[in-house]
Amino acid sequence: MLRFRFRILVLVSFLFLWILPETVLVTAEVSPTEVSPAEAERFGKEIRQHWVTEIPLDESALTQSGIRRLESQHLILYTDLAASGQVDELPKLFDQLIPLLCDYFELNRQNYESFKVEGFLIDDFEKFKSGGAVLQVPKLRNGYALRCRIWVRNPGSDYYRRHLLLHEGTHAFMGYAFGVWGPPWYREGTAELLGTHRLENGHLTLAYFPKSRNELSRWGRIDLVRDNLVKNHGRTIKGIFELDSEDYDENTAYGWSWAFAAFCENHPRYRTAFRQTAWKLYGKPDGAAERFLELLLKNIQKESPEWNEQEILFHLDNDWIDFISHLDYGYDFERTKIDYNKEAGLISSDEVEIPVCSDKGWQSSGVRLERGKTYRFAASGRFQLAEKPKIWWSEPNGITLRYYQSVPIGTLLATLIPDIEERFLTQTETAGVGFYVPKTIGLSETWKAEVSGELFFRINDFPSELSDNNGEATVKLTVLPVTD
Ligand SMILES: [Zn+2]
Structure with missing residues (x-):
C-alpha cells in the first residue's frame, strides 16, 4: 500500500515567513476598486496596440502541402490530420471554450465575439514549414501560444488533443484579454486547470476533476504528482511559486501547477483569489504570488475576520498538505x-x-x-x-x-x-x-x-x-x- 513520506515538505510552514511580513501586510489594504476585470482588460487593450503584425500565411503553399483549413467563429485550424469527427469538431469545441473563459474570468462575452485564433494542429512538422506556419516555433514539444496563434503537436489521443488545444487557447485568450499571463505557476496552472475538461454529448465542461485514471487518456497529472511524492520530491506552495519556465520541459511541472490550480478552484476559501489573480497580473507579473495571497487574505478576512494573516496562511499550508497527501482520482473536495x-x-x-x-x-x-x-x-x-x-x-x-x-x-x-x-x-x-x-x-x-x-x-x-x-x-x- 502506498504510504507517502513528507520529509520534502519541511519548508511548507515557512510559506508565510517567505512572503508575508513586508509585501503582504503592507499592501493588504487594497481598495476593492483595484480588483476589476475592466481595469485588467484596459491594460490588455493597451498591450495589444503594440503587437507586431503576424507573419502572413501562404495559404496556397499550405494547401499544396496537404494541410486542411477548418474555420469556426473563434478558430481557424490548419491541420495535416485526415478528416475525422474528432479532428473536424475541434473548431466548434473552441467556440465553446471562449464564452466559458469569459465566464471564468468574469468578462463580458460580447466583448470577445470577434476574438479569433489561428491554430496549427501538427502531425508532420515538415509540412508546415511551407506557408510560413511554423516560422515562430522552431521547436515544438506539445504546444505553444504566441499572441493569437497557437501550435499543437498531435498527441495521438482524442482527449489529450482537445486538452492541448484548450490549454493553448487559454494562453491565447489571457494574452489577448489581459496582455500578460503571469509567472509560470499561474500561467500554466490556469491553462492546465481549464484545459482539463469533460466533453459529454458535445457539451464542454472546463476545470473538470477526473473520477478515474482511465477517464482522460494520456493526461496523467495526478499520477505525476503522486510519483513525485513517493520519491520525496513533493512541492510546497512556495516551491510551486518558484517553478521557472525551464522546469516545464518536464510534464511534472504541469502536474504540480495543475494540482495547485485545482486545489484552489475546488476550495471555497481559495477559488476567488486564484481566479481574480488574473486581473492583477499587469505591471508586475512576477508579483502574482503576492497578489494571490493579498486577495486571499482580503477575501477570507471579509468572511471570517476572526482569523489573522498568519493563521490564514498557516491554514493554507495545512490544507495544501492534506490535499496532496490524499490526492487521487475522484477526490471528494466537499x-x-x-x-x-x-x-x-x-x-x-x-x-x-x-x-x-x-x-x-x-x-x-x-x-x-x-x-x-x-x-x-x-x-x-x-x-x-x-x-x-x-x-x-x-x-x-x-x-x-x-x-x-x-x-x-x-x-x-x-x-x-x-x-x-x-x-x-x-x-x-x-x-x-x-x-x-x-x-x-x-x-x-x-x-x-x-x-x-x-x-x-x-x-x-x-x-x-x-x-x-x-x-x-x-x-x-x-x-x-x-x-x-
Ligand atoms: Zn502552457
Whole structure:
C-alpha cells in the first residue's frame, strides 16, 4: 500500500515567513476598486496596440502541402490530420471554450465575439514549414501560444488533443484579454486547470476533476504528482511559486501547477483569489504570488475576520498538505474541506465526548490539547464504510480487509495542528502533529501532546470513497493528572 513520506515538505510552514511580513501586510489594504476585470482588460487593450503584425500565411503553399483549413467563429485550424469527427469538431469545441473563459474570468462575452485564433494542429512538422506556419516555433514539444496563434503537436489521443488545444487557447485568450499571463505557476496552472475538461454529448465542461485514471487518456497529472511524492520530491506552495519556465520541459511541472490550480478552484476559501489573480497580473507579473495571497487574505478576512494573516496562511499550508497527501482520482473536495475552530479551547478535568463523522476528512474536535499533558482517548461506535455490494461495518479499530495509506480503513486517526507560536517545535514527521503523519488512535490510546494545538479526528478511508460512508464514532477524551 502506498504510504507517502513528507520529509520534502519541511519548508511548507515557512510559506508565510517567505512572503508575508513586508509585501503582504503592507499592501493588504487594497481598495476593492483595484480588483476589476475592466481595469485588467484596459491594460490588455493597451498591450495589444503594440503587437507586431503576424507573419502572413501562404495559404496556397499550405494547401499544396496537404494541410486542411477548418474555420469556426473563434478558430481557424490548419491541420495535416485526415478528416475525422474528432479532428473536424475541434473548431466548434473552441467556440465553446471562449464564452466559458469569459465566464471564468468574469468578462463580458460580447466583448470577445470577434476574438479569433489561428491554430496549427501538427502531425508532420515538415509540412508546415511551407506557408510560413511554423516560422515562430522552431521547436515544438506539445504546444505553444504566441499572441493569437497557437501550435499543437498531435498527441495521438482524442482527449489529450482537445486538452492541448484548450490549454493553448487559454494562453491565447489571457494574452489577448489581459496582455500578460503571469509567472509560470499561474500561467500554466490556469491553462492546465481549464484545459482539463469533460466533453459529454458535445457539451464542454472546463476545470473538470477526473473520477478515474482511465477517464482522460494520456493526461496523467495526478499520477505525476503522486510519483513525485513517493520519491520525496513533493512541492510546497512556495516551491510551486518558484517553478521557472525551464522546469516545464518536464510534464511534472504541469502536474504540480495543475494540482495547485485545482486545489484552489475546488476550495471555497481559495477559488476567488486564484481566479481574480488574473486581473492583477499587469505591471508586475512576477508579483502574482503576492497578489494571490493579498486577495486571499482580503477575501477570507471579509468572511471570517476572526482569523489573522498568519493563521490564514498557516491554514493554507495545512490544507495544501492534506490535499496532496490524499490526492487521487475522484477526490471528494466537499467532504474533505477542513474547518478550523477559533473557539477550540482546552479541556478541564471533566471527560468530553466528541463525535467523529465517517463521511468526512479531518474534523476539528472543538478542543485544544496542551503541550506536555497526557490524554486518554476511548473510542466507540459502529459506522458504515461502504454500501455496495454489501454494507461494510466498522468500529474505530478499523477493518483489516482493506488498507488506505498502510492503515486499515475505518481506523480512528487524530492529529494536532499546532498553535502558531508552536509550529516549529517538532520535526515534520512527528506522528500526530500536522495532517501528513496522523496518530493512530483506534479504540483507545494514551497520548502525551508534543505541541499545544487544535485536535482533529478522521476515520481512515480513501478520499474518493467518503460519500458511501455513514454514521459516526464517539471519542471520550480525558486529561490525565500530572504524576511527576
Ligand atoms: Zn502552457
